[in-house]
Amino acid sequence: MSQVVGTTVLISEPQGSTGALQFDNSRPYLPYVSSVLKSYWERHGSPDAPIEWLDPIWWNDKPEVMLAPYGGKKIDVLGLSCYTWNWAAQCLVAAHVKAEHPDCLVVAGGPEPDYKDPTFFAQHPYIDAIAVKDGEVTFQRILAKVVGGDRDLSDVPGLYLPGAPDAGHRYTGPPDVPTVFDHSPYLDQTDYYERLLGSHPDLSFGMIFETTRGCPYGCSYCDWGSSTLSKVRRFEMERIKAEIDWMGRMHIDTVMMADANFGILPRDVEIADLLNESRRQHDNYPQFFFYSAAKNNPRRATEIALKFAKSGICTNHALSIQHTKPSVLAATNRSNISPQRQVEVVKTMMAAKVPVEVQLILGIPGDTYDLWQGCLADLMEWGIHEDYLMQTYRLLPNAPAAERSFLDEWQVGTIDRITYDLTSRHVQVVSDGVARKPDRIVVSSKTYTREDWVRISTYSAFVKVLHNCSLTQRIAMYLRLTHGISYLDFYADLIDEAMPAAELTGSWAQTLSDHYRGFLEDDEAMDFLAVRELPNLPYLLHPARWLYVQACLHLDEFFAVLTDHLRRRYPTVTNLASAIQYQKDLVILPSYDCRTGKVFPVDHDWITYFEQARTRDGSQPLDEPTPVSGALVRAGDQVAGERGISGDLEYYSKPLDWHDSAPERRWQDWIDRTVLGRSSAAMHNFQDLSIIGTG
Template identity: 50%
Template sequence: MWATLKTYRERVVGGVLHTWLDPIWRHGDPIDLLEPRSGQTIDVLGLSCYTWNWRLQCAIAAEVKRLNPECFVVVGGPEPDYKDPEFFHLNPAIDAIAVKDGEITFSAILDKLEVGERDMGDVPGLYVPDASGRPASTGEAIQPATFPFSPYVEQSAYYDSILAGLEPGSYDVILETNRGCPYGCSFCDWGSNTMSKIRKFEIDRVHADIDWISRHSVNIVMLADANFGILPRDVEIADALNQARSAAAGFPRHIFWSAAKNHPERVVSIAQRFAGSGISTVHALSIQHTRSEVLAATARSNISAERQVEVCRSMMEFGVPIEVQLILGIPGDTLELWQSCLADLMEWGIHEDYLIQSYRLLPNAPAASVDFVDTWKVDTVERTMFDYLVRDESARINLLEKPDRIVVGCTSFDRADWIRMALWGAVVKGLHNTGFVQHIAVYLRLTHNVPYVDFYRQLIDGLMTNDPLLAGLRAEIIEHYERFLADPDLSDHMRLDSIGTFGYMLHPSRWLYVRVCQEVDDVFARIGDWVESTFLLDSVTRGLVEYQRQIIVLPSYDRERGHEFSVDVDWPSYFAAARGREGFDSLGEPVPTPGAVVRATDRRSSERVIRADGPGEGYYGKPFDWDSLAGEERWIRWIEQTVMDRASSQLNNLCDLRLFPEPSA
């Protein structure tokens, strides 16, 4: 933001030159962060504010104001709640809130301060305190219509000074090619630019940014466009990123992007280009929920789930793994609808990595409005969220980190329902996405017409309720979520007491996966008995349960020796044919192969992606390099290499499988 504001002032407005102090971009104690600026007068302080840094920014504002009482402090970003009548009373160090784009507004503030005026009532795009101290709008913000200059290029001297002390490829950047979003999802506040016309950056500016990024050996590009692929030229921009990467020896290494919601053909074209070059080897299905009544309740009904799934099916045919983005706790959801949502994805042939986020109330998103909260009778808790799957057990919640408001109840579900929904999410992620029982569920669906929702209801509310071992694991997850709702100091992570030297806490889904792997033989004996008694199937099913058990990557696996086991049917070919298959598209029984063996030769986890130069490794693959370790050290290394990232059967199951003797054609 510093570079954007500075570039606009210097290159678009011009005029009087100011002394711009270097920005504060690290997290830390405010006094320590300000120490390099000791003795310097600060006349204007601009702060870009998000949930994760809001308290820190307020502390910086207070310290700067203490040292510079006449400093004018303006805050922007999605966090400052200008609707709160007590905002300026609660934050006396702040003089104004800027809404929407900040370039023109901030420059106008500088113009006023240059001539000694502190009354900003005639600067559009602000909230300032009125006579009673309540936030008062100064009018609609004037937003830039053109974006001709690249902040990276214009402020390259500053960036070069920072990067000089860092290893190439150890830093990430944000790239914008447009601003605005035509949608108005109630949970979202995309730069305060939702429900707005898209404003394109000049293509020369975009190319300049891309060139700078590739030349500076960037690791990851976070593409800040809300709907990349919504514009025809976005395909050209994707090509430019790939070409720059090719010319710069593979930099940037990766890109994360938010795909356009209603333009499947263009998104497929872009995603295939990115997958082909290796810059993006996972495609995100930003669906939030599968059921139309839930999407309508969160003002997302104008975004077609079917169109997004159409994109995913095309990407799976191309060999690109899918990441499904879901929201737990959308007002309008119910336990039954949530169960159906998870099963719908399986019915569509999407079985990998359901990324489930809690429904957060962002201060300036529509869902945080009084009308929305009152209509749905929204019940929330405040928690400091650690979105990673693991959390360092020694890490304590920083007092300068602002907790999120998490929706845990409303008119359509209560807290008890929310706990059950969270349990379902954890079990499906921990047992289905990882491939622990996925092959069993797929076979029963495609060959014996057992709906996925019925399979998991029988598993979660049947076997995991009645079997002592699995019921104990289920109860621990439920107790975790009960404590999570009661204790504001907890995060959504569980301590792995079964490995005493493991210094991290795990998301419940990963905790469950580790625990069932630790008891794998006992667990599969129970699963085998349950499958046969519940679904009344024959010995083929018992062979399937054993096949599922044998292909799970465990600490006992040795990449030098590989793994070999017996099968009586050709399960590898069956599941190759089943991959990505929709639930209604039935599949016959596997071919009998009495006396055959399967040999696994995997040396690393990898989601095989079809790239321009042939099959390639996915972003999340890691080597199975625990050969020389023993005991807890071996388990810990296995967790680090297979559990701490994306949940996918291609990462957690053995995949380099060959059947001997090979079946005849």
């Protein structure tokens, strides 16, 4: 066979376009997959092969814009790194390239291509092969064939290829994957990254960072463990040390760790120290570090989390629990991950005043309305009251939950919807030509109906507003710790009975229920609501954020409804009226002026009471607060948000400096700086409190 001269390779890995919580245009990440593949070829491929690697596609835009830099250039091999957030864009890129260069070999990899579907290649004729699992070895072998003039890939393991007409596709067998990771693609391709950073001085880049591959778990909703379920493969420490030094020297802003369980290995404590040392040596770079903590190693996970919190590189800890009920966890193949061990870590974090977020999945097959209510109440009983991140169950094509056997067993019902950032969406949702793939969302199963899903979603919004955002959190804690009223009874009664019964709050509950029913029925629906009282607000809000704004716009009326219900429901509770008034006085509103602060009367020392309550779970009772006759409390907060233990207020805290704004603008500033932040008492209630006088 004659050798092909000048093989040109392009790797496409456009980032998402769904908001700052994803790999998106507003927070760009250094392209990584292209460097992984190129470095592996340069170290393991033929050194004399005439290959030209084009700079990768990384910015998501219209396909013609993404391909414009390569105009007139022949592309021989196109590699696609495919995820949910870029799959639609990748298909358009592949179709454009194939139309212009019919002989181009297009190889798709990553977790999104549905290689199980025998009709895949008929649906996507512009793709020639799917590479499964790790791509380095497979892609190196593909290139070796191409530069040798051979396009028959049937002897390259790890590929799905088109079969004969009406015969589905062919699988070439399990892939060979790397077992030694002794070189860094970042260091190998430093020249490219320096050019990239230099050409975009206005952007603050993040990067993906690996120290292991593999996951010992196989949760049904996740394609992480399902694709890598095996012994964890470790990267060499010298490579890790070099990359950490590199990210500091390059002033990388944000590091997203790709390890499934950081803290699973003893050496991970040393890696945490290396990251903190990089900040000390390189002007606080990297500034932020996000990771998925080990699930069953509480001592090590705690040690690492505290190190990060004290340095300020990671100022919160994620409790990746998904659900609390054993039957639901077992149904999603997660029973081998102990919630109790994770909660042990979280309690240590809370005692140290490290902000905590709780990652939950709404709509797991096996769940019910009652079990979901119990799940949220369990968290409260464990003493975890902040920032429940309740994500819909999104069906990933290569996760175990997408298998026909799982779908049939659980009678799974789904809808396809384009989803965006979890907090807000700009009012002007104008098509920008960027392709977006709808998420497949689970909305029913044999244990819950679509109407149950509506009730679960509505209840979740109320819990997020009332408890996480602390419109009633302090009241609920007082009733639990001093009067033995369970969180489940308190909120089930309040949300299921009292809120719908009153005209004002009932209208909110109806709006939420109607919204979620519309989300189920309308293919074009988005999970956001407009605040009609603020017509100039430039964005729509997630239903829970919308509900919080409604409550604050009508705070007096809301607390009148709340007070009437609680007094009738708990007539013998001694200091209930005092607790309700104290909770109301804590709520930060646009009327607050941080220059003068706020002063309000109290008849009990609620400041001390709730400081003592902060680290208690539901099994640890607390006496009534101490009476303080004629006392005044002064709130002097200048910022909203958790203070943490590092002294670094930059990431979560926002200034409360809207006093010079016009009235409606003041509401928008208040929304920007509190409502769109963490759903926590620290973000929505005053914290800098002191008693300034007693009678």
